[in-house]
Each structure stands twice: as C-alpha cells, then as structure tokens.
Amino acid sequence: MSISKKRDFLTITDFTSDEVRASIDLAIELKTKLKNGEKHDYLKGGVGALIFHKPSLRTRSSFEVGFRQLGGSSVYITNSEIDLGKRETIHDVAKVMSRYYAAICIRTFSHKDVEELAFHADVPVVNMLTDNFHPCQLMADMQTIFEHRKTMDNLKIVYMGDGNNMTNSWMKMAQRIPMELTIGTSPQTLPDMNLFKETNELGLSTVTIEHDPLKAAKEADVIYTDVWASMGAKDKIKEQIERLNPYQVNMNLVNQAKKDVTIMHCLPAEYGREITEDVIKLPNAVVFDEAENRLHAQKAVLVKLLEK
Numbered sequence: 001m002s003i004s005k006k007r008d009f010l011t012i013t014d015f016t017s018d019e020v021r022a023s024i025d026l027a028i029e030l031k032t033k034l035k036n037g038e039k040h041d042y043l044k045g046g047v048g049a050l051i052f053h054k055p056s057l058r059t060r061s062s063f064e065v066g067f068r069q070l071g072g073s074s075v076y077i078t079n080s081e082i083d084l085g086k087r088e089t090i091h092d093v094a095k096v097m098s099r100y101y102a103a104i105c106i107r108t109f110s111h112k113d114v115e116e117l118a119f120h121a122d123v124p125v126v127n128m129l130t131d132n133f134h135p136c137q138l139m140a141d142m143q144t145i146f147e148h149r150k151t152m153d154n155l156k157i158v159y160m161g162d163g164n165n166m167t168n169s170w171m172k173m174a175q176r177i178p179m180e181l182t183i184g185t186s187p188q189t190l191p192d193m194n195l196f197k198e199t200n201e202l203g204l205s206t207v208t209i210e211h212d213p214l215k216a217a218k219e220a221d222v223i224y225t226d227v228w229a230s231m232g233a234k235d236k237i238k239e240q241i242e243r244l245n246p247y248q249v250n251m252n253l254v255n256q257a258k259k260d261v262t263i264m265h266c267l268p269a270e271y272g273r274e275i276t277e278d279v280i281k282l283p284n285a286v287v288f289d290e291a292e293n294r295l296h297a298q299k300a301v302l303v304k305l306l307e308k
C-alpha cells in the first residue's frame with residue numbers, strides 16, 4: 001500500500017461525518033452477520049500488530065477476536081519487545097512493521113508518538129487509546145446510542161467527571177455528529193480547552209462546561225462517565241477524589257435527567273467513585289452493550305481502512 005493512499009484512525013476526525021455514519025452502519029451489519037453465523041472474512045490473511053504499553057481487557061480481546069472473525073489474525077506486542085523510541089526510533093519501528101502487518105494498532109501514553117508512528121508507517125495505524133484520545137471507544141459508544149435511542153443526532157450528552165481522553169474524544173465526535181455536549185467537571189479537571197474552543201467554533205454542536213453537576217445533568221438524554229484517574233495517572237487519585245466527588249453519577253444526579261436517560265461508562269469502572277452500583281444496575285445502563293460493540297465497531301473501522 002502506498003503512503004498517499006493509506007488512512008489512519010488516530011482520532012474521530014480522521015473520518016468525515018459520512019464516514020463515521022457509514023462505519024457505524026457497517027458495524028451494525030457486521031454484528032447481525034456474526035449473530036446469524038454469516039461469513040464476513042473481509043480481511044482474509046491480514047495480520048494486525050497490537051502494541052500495548054498499558055493494560056487492557058476490552059481493547060485487546062475485541063481487537064484479537066475481531067481480526068480473527070474477519071479472517072485475519074493478530075500479534076500481541078508489549079513494550080518489552082519494542083521499547084518504542086528507545087531500542088530503536090519510531091521511524092524504524094514503523095518501517096519494519098509496515099513490511100509484516102496489514103495494520104498497526106497501538107495503545108500507549110503519548111499521542112505524539114502515535115502520530116509519528118502513523119506518519120512513517122506505510123500501513124494504517126489505529127489508536128487503541130492514548131493519554132489524549134480513545135476513538136475506538138467512541139465509535140462503539142455512538143453505535144450503542146443509536147441502537148438504544150434510534151438516533152445519534154441532536155441529543156443532550158452529559159459527560160460527567162474527569163476531563164480526560166474520553167472527554168476529548170467526545171468533543172471530537174461532536175465535530176462529526178451534531179449534539180449538545182455538556183461537560184460536568186471541576187475547574188481543576190478541565191479537558192483540552194483548545195479542542196473545546198475549536199469544536200464550538202466549528203458550529204456543528206455546542207459544547208458547554210458546567211461546574212454545577214445537577215444543572216449539567218438536567219434533561220440529559222445520555223449520562224456518560226469514566227474513572228477519575230486514568231492509566232498512567234493513578235497516583236493522582238487522592239486529589240482527584242476531592243475535586244470530583246460532586247460529579248459522581250448517583251441516583252440524585254440521574255434523577256435530573258430525562259426519565260429514559262441512557263447511562264454509559266467505557267469501563268473499567270471504580271464503583272463508589274465516579275459511579276454508584278445502583279446506577280450501573282439500572283435497566284437503562286448500557287455499559288456491557290458498549291463493551292460488546294467495541295468488537296463490531298472496530299471491525300468496521302478496520303474494514304473501512306483496509307478496503308481496497
């Protein structure tokens with residue numbers, strides 16, 4: 001594959017609005033095919049590299065299973081094998097891997113490293129989570145919203161908690177799908193404010209930061225939350241608890257939202273911190289559908305990137 005033709009998926013905005021919608025449609029089609037036992041080996045023989053510098057349950061499993069179901073396979077690689085940028089340059093890693101693999105998927109800390117890897121790679125690079133973005137999760141989440149609410153457009157989505165890679169990914173999604181995105185967080189835990197400005201300037205969606213959690217949750221169609229200390233920042237949990245306690249997704253907060261509010265969490269969850277167990281057990285909490293849809297959404301992204 002030549003450099004000029006290859007596409008990467010490092011953030012949601014690597015896809016146009018039409019491509020985001022088409023990819024979600026394909027994910028739903030692949031989900032049906034799988035459930036009906038229909039063959040869909042669109043990546044026959046394709047081998048994906050799965051590089052992990054952080055732990056994972058959902059992402060590793062859904063990518064490995066996804067490659068297999070598409071007729072390909074994958075190789076799990078950790079930092080002890082490649083020591084990215086230290087044992088050898090990111091350039092050389094990208095060039096070598098491009099000679100073996102159909103796609104390079106990576107979960108790491110620095111988003112810049114992933115951009116550099118993608119710049120030099122001759123095959124598609126897929127972001128499986130960086131400190132800044134987690135686009136595959138968002139594709140699965142949008143699919144889940146569509147399945148449960150029959151639309152993904154013009155909903156009030158309330159992101160509650162730490163301004164992190166998930167919050168940034170929601171803003172990227174708001175650049176592609178129209179929504180009223182409200183971020184309920186403290187002044188000390190804001191997301192990427194350049195992205196906040198950029199998203200509002202683009203004008204497709206509105207993004208609001210609201211420090212009053214009850215006000216933020218008012219009339220929400222969707223309430224979404226994530227851990228208060230992300231991988232790589234777990235040592236900050238004490239101060240994060242102090243900052244974010246008012247933003248816990250509990251019954252009091254859920255009662256501010258629409259009656260049929262959809263409750264979402266990318267998982268893993270830390271119950272009693274960002275979300276309470278009674279909330280996650282509500283019939284309209286869809287966290288395991290989100291987890292399942294990681295499989296279908298990523299298979300669709302891979303097919304879109306690799307289709308000739």
Ligand code: CP
Binds near residue numbers: 057058129137
């Ligand atoms: N949601 C998610 O990415 O989960 P893992 O960290 O287990 O992959």
Ligand code: NVA
Binds near residue numbers: 231266
């Ligand atoms: N913000 C979390 C997401 C986990 C899927 C983290 O980066 O650890």
